[in-house]
Amino acid sequence: xxxxxxxxxxxxxxxxxxxxxxxxxxxxxxxxxxxxxxxxxxxxxxxxxxxxxxxxxxxxxxxxxxxxxxxxxxxxxxxxxxxxxxxxxxxxxxxxxxxxxxxxxxxxxxxxxxxxxxxxxxxxxxxxxxxxxxxxxxxxxxxxxxxxxxxxxxxxxxxxxxxxxxxxxxxxxxxxxxxxxxxxxxxxxxxxxxxxxxxxxxxxxxxxxxxxxxxxxxxxxxxxxxxxxxxxxxxxxxxxxxxxxxxxxxxxxxxxxxxxxxxxxxxxxxxxxxxxxxxxxxxxxxxxxxxxxxxxxxxxxxxxxxxxxxxxxxxxxxxxxxxxxxxxxxx
Numbered sequence: 001x002x003x004x005x006x007x008x009x010x011x012x013x014x015x016x017x018x019x020x021x022x023x024x025x026x027x028x029x030x031x032x033x034x035x036x037x038x039x040x041x042x043x044x045x046x047x048x049x050x051x052x053x054x055x056x057x058x059x060x061x062x063x064x065x066x067x068x069x070x071x072x073x074x075x076x077x078x079x080x081x082x083x084x085x086x087x088x089x090x091x092x093x094x095x096x097x098x099x100x101x102x103x104x105x106x107x108x109x110x111x112x113x114x115x116x117x118x119x120x121x122x123x124x125x126x127x128x129x130x131x132x133x134x135x136x137x138x139x140x141x142x143x144x145x146x147x148x149x150x151x152x153x154x155x156x157x158x159x160x161x162x163x164x165x166x167x168x169x170x171x172x173x174x175x176x177x178x179x180x181x182x183x184x185x186x187x188x189x190x191x192x193x194x195x196x197x198x199x200x201x202x203x204x205x206x207x208x209x210x211x212x213x214x215x216x217x218x219x220x221x222x223x224x225x226x227x228x229x230x231x232x233x234x235x236x237x238x239x240x241x242x243x244x245x246x247x248x249x250x251x252x253x254x255x256x257x258x259x260x261x262x263x264x265x266x267x268x269x270x271x272x273x274x275x276x277x278x279x280x281x282x283x284x285x286x287x288x289x290x291x292x293x294x295x296x297x298x299x300x301x302x303x304x305x306x307x308x309x310x311x312x313x314x315x316x317x318x319x320x321x322x323x324x325x326x327x328x329x330x331x
Contacts, residue, residue, distance in 0.1 A: 001018065001019060001061050001064050001065065001066050001067070002018075002019055002020075002067050003016065003017065003018050003019075003066060003067065003068045003069070004016070004017040004068070004069050004071065005017075005068060005069070005070050005071065005072075005080070006071040006072065006097065006318070006322055007040050007070070007071070007072035007073075007076055007099075008072070008099035008103075008318050008321075009039065009040070009072070009073060009076060009099065009100060009239040010099060010100055010103045010239050010242050010243055010246065011037070011099075011103075011243070011246070011318065012037065012038065012039045012040070012239070012243075013036060013037055013318050014032060014035070014036050014037075014040060015036075015318060015319075015322065016032055018060070031056040031059075031060070034050070035050070035186065038186055039160075039188075039189070039236070039239075040072075040076050040079065040080070041076075041079055041189035041191065041192070041236075042186045042187070042188060042189055043186050044079060044080065044083040044189075045083060045215075047183065047184070047185075047186055048184065048185065048186075050186060052083070053080075053083060053084070054083060054084055054086065054087055057084070057087065057090070058087070061089070063089060064089065065089045065090075065091070066087070066089055066090045066091065067091045067093070068084075068090060068091070068092050068093070069093045069094075069095055070092065070093070070094055070095065071095045071096075071097040071322075071325065072097055072098075072099070073096075073098060073100065074094065074096065075234070075235050077094045080092070097325050099318070099321060100238070100239060100242065102316075102321055103242055103246070103316075104242065106313045106314075106316060107242070107245060107246070107249075107313070109309075109313055110249060110310070110313050110314070113306055113309045113310050113313065114310075116303075116306045117256070117303050117306050117307070117310070118303075119256070121299075122259070122299060123292070123295045123296045123299050124259045124296060124299075127252055127255040127256065141161065142161060142162060142233060142236070142237030142238075142240045142241050143161055143162040143163060143164050143194075143232075143237065144158070144161045144162070144163050144164070145163075145164050145166065146163055146164065146165045146166065146169050147166045147168045147169055148168065148169060149169075151169075152169060152178070155182055156181050156182060156184075156187075158187075159185075159186075159187035159188055160187075160188065160240055160243075161188070161192075161240060162188070162192040162193070162194070162232055162236050162237060162240075163179075163182055163188070163192065163193045163194070164194045164196060164229075165179065165193065165194065165195045165196065165218075166196055167195075167196065167197045167198060167202065170195060170197075170206065173206070173209050176195070176206060176209065176210065176216075179193060179195075179216075179218065180215065189217075190215060190216065190217035190218060191217045191218070191219065192232065192236050193218045193219070194218065194219045194220075194221055194228070194229070194232065195218055195219070195220050195221070196221050196222070196223055197220065197221070197222055197223070198222070198223050199222075200222060203220050203221070203222055204220075206220055207220040219232075246314060249310075249313075249314045250314050250315065253307075253310055253311060253314055253315075256307065256310075257307065259296070259299075259300065260300050260304065260307065262296070262300075263297065263300055266293045266296055266297050266300075267293075267297065269289065269290075269293050270290055270293045270294065270297075273287055273289060273290045273293075274290070
């Protein structure tokens with residue numbers, strides 16, 4: 001059986017093709033349905049009622065030999081290969097496809113489009129969305145620091161970010177056991193959790209204890225060991241930050257689109273004013289409300305073409321990028 005697994009870590013999104021047929025995204029009975037918009041590492045392994053990818057592939061193929069090509073980043077392919085290493089009937093192949101770089105390139109085009117839209121001259125006023133990159137909440141950082149019960153509960157309620165757990169919180173092995181709550185409901189993968197210690201002996205005690213449990217795939221570091229954090233940011237953090245920037249621009253797009261959605265209502269208001277004044281231009285030109293409507297409609301007409309570009313850059317469909325990759329491969 002031939003399969004293709006495509007993974008975009010930014011949006012995030014996964015698509016699966018089986019024997020030249022794509023699994024329907026809206027098929028609630030398809031096994032990818034509950035996880036297709038979650039980061040890949042969140043659902044590779046069993047968690048709660050989710051049996052894991054290997055179990056689902058086994059059910060799908062029923063012992064038949066599988067040829068699976070993974071399209072995505074190599075760092076994600078490595079995790080996939082480790083997860084499926086116990087499937088002797090599987091032949092796994094890798095094809096580079098970096099959706100991250102494609103998304104970055106699109107984001108680089110947005111400032112030029114925004115310059116053409118000229119929001120600062122909009123007759124509707126300024127949007128309320130904050131500037132991209134503003135740290136309006138802890139969720140805009142790519143990792144959360146856990147040092148007490150309050151920060152632990154905050155991390156349990158949210159998902160997506162990595163977690164750095166300080167030894168102030170890890171006062172016992174029982175506290176280490178509670179870290180399982182950070183990964184429930186497929187919130188985040190265990191390898192996105194880092195435990196930091198001030199001395200080597202304490203670090204080793206906790207690492208040895210965690211080694212007795214296959215699910216405790218946490219990383220144990222000493223204070224000052226920052227190289228692994230760079231690796232973690234490359235794997236999870238950069239995609240999370242890029243995702244936040246996309247969310248900002250998508251919110252901004254929706255706010256600006258709401259101005260364009262007022263077109264019909266603005267035209268109606270103008271007609272009502274014209275009827276009130278007996279359709280005599282000398283009587284309604286200069287009317288404050290009529291002039292306000294006209295100014296907004298003229299702005300909408302001038303900026304409409306740029307909104308199409310804005311939409312293309314922030315709401316690109318993964319299927320379109322997949323088709324481009326097929327063309328590059330001559331397929």
